[in-house]
Structures are given as structure tokens and as C-alpha cells.
Amino acid sequence: MTGRRALVASFVVVAIAFSTVPAIAQTQATPAGRIKLASGQVFVVRGGTSTPAEIGQSVLQSDTLRTGPDGRLGVTLRDDTRVSLGPGSEVRLDSFLYTPSEGRLSLVLNFVRGIAVYVSGKIAKLAPDSIRLETPGAIVGVRGTTVAVQVVPR
């Protein structure tokens, strides 16, 4: 009986941990960057809703960038970081903080699938340890650089 309770309790803890992540991530709405290049089918997923993306559109923290089979997308963030996505790709901007005067700097990009290129910006110069490029199965730490990533889901 106690074993079962503990089991259920641990599931509840896991479920809560999962469900609160997006809620926290959505509280900030200062634009992190803008879409500079786009062709084919491209989308921004915000708060669970996917909408077609346009050139000039703002990108916010916790947005997911997604491209269709013919889509390509290029984004420049406020700290000069650049990211581009090839066809059939998905990259999520998990965290973006750029307030150098207060020392608040953070960039977490999650490469979910497809192919993408990252070019570091000012956050990499000011606080390289606050940058994380996440992929399924590996984390990439950067020291001012250009990196290409391919994620092929099995």
C-alpha cells in the first residue's frame, strides 16, 4: 500500500515538473529577435498555437521555429546571435535574456529536429557559460563560434 502511494506520488511530482515548464517560460514577452529571411512554409509556435511566420516578425523567448518540407528560416536575435533552419526543422528558443547593464544574460536553444546553423553573438562574448545548445542526447557549450547541427529522430 505505501509502495503504491509512493509510486503515485512520484508520478504526480513528475507530471507537475513537466507541466510547469511552459508556464514559467511564457511570462516574458520582450522580443528576443526578428525573422530576417523566410521561404516556403515556415511557422512560429507560441503557446501551443502554430501560425505561419512572416519576414520582419518578432521572435519571443519560448517560441518554437518550425519549417515545412520546403521551408527555410533565418533569425537574428537582439544580441547579434543568428540562427537559420533548413527544411523540416524545429528549433525552440527556451531562454533568451539580454540585459548587459544588469548582467542578465542567457541563451538556451533547443534543436529538436532537422538541420540548423548557429552563429554566436554578444552573449557568447560577455558570458559564454550562459549559452547552451541542447539536442536530444547531447548538449553543446560554445566559445564564440559558428556551429551546424543535424538532429535525425529515429
Next chain:
Amino acid sequence: MNRWRRHAVLAGLAVAAFAWGCGPKSVSTDPDAQVLVVLLPDKETGTTGKVVVSNAAGQTELSTPYSSTRVRTRRVKPAARTLKQDDVNRLFGEVIATLPPAPLHFTLYFRFDSEELTDESRKLVQEVLQTVKAQPVPDVIVTGHTDTTGSETSNFELGLRRANAVRTLLIDAGLNASAIDASSHGELELLVPTTNDTFEPRNRRVEITVR
């Protein structure tokens, strides 16, 4: 006992379904993807930076052009291998070409207590305008600065006049006003640190970011 097991299985399935539904949120527990990370030379500088790729089994450092690592499982430490440039271009060439142009930074200098550009900086204006035109959707951030001669308040205003002078230059050249963010930091961000009431031409400037 049977009921216990059934509940446990159902709960387990529910959590699995929930985690799966969260998609990318379950990445930390999901090794079911092949990942290739390739370090590229920076297009603008030609130099190559450094990355550290790590998983549960360990980490590897990449620091030479086209060095790469392929991660298939969390149980094996990533291993470095240099790829042929042609193979990298075949896979990533199109994505590299989709990168927006690199943001550029300029500094224009001004005459003493004036929003008039120095002769040298006047020559740089054309280059700033060309950079703006090279951007598909330009964002231009213009920040005015002063030296420490005069009061903090009057220097804030002078910095703003300088920023607005540059803003006018850009609008006259055809740039949409909404693409420009002009502001002043007055004497608070000195390029060359000085004591108060110090005449310093290098601090009388407008910094421009074009991205």
C-alpha cells in the same frame, strides 16, 4: 496484487503519454535521435571558435574547422572526427546561406558640444547606409554619448541630439523611421574613462548597431 499492478501500469502509461505529448520537453529522457554537431569557420572573420559537446558519458572538445561529433546514444562519449568541407557544404550549405547578414557596429564622432559630425566620421556615413541597405529587414539601434564636459542633464540632451541627427540622416536616406531606435546615454558610458569635466573627443560619439 493484480489491481496494484494494473494501476501502476495505467499510471505509467499516463505519464509516458503525457511526456510524449510534451514533445521536446521530454528531450532529457529521450536518446532516440542521432545528432551531428559540426564546428564551422566563422564566415566573416575566417576564424574558428570552440565548442564542447557533452552527454551523460562524457564530453569532447571541437576546435578545428569542420571537426564534428556524432551522438547516437547517451552511453557512449562523443568522439571527434574531421569532415570533408564538401560533405559539410552538401549537408549544410543551404542552411548556411539562409543565415541573415552579420550585424555590424559603427561609431561616429562629433564636434565639441555639437551634433555636427567630424569630417572623418562624415566619410563613414555612406558605409553605414550601405550596411543598412544590405539587411533584408534592418533594425538600427542608435545611441548618443558625450564626454564629461558640462552637466549630466545637458549631456543627456546633447547625446539625444546627436542620436537624432543620425536618425535624420538614415530617414533622409530612405530608411523607415520605425526601424530606428534612437536614445541617449549622455556621459554615463564613456569609451575612454575620464574624471568629470574632461574634454575628450573620443567620448563624443554615436554608436550604431545595424542588424
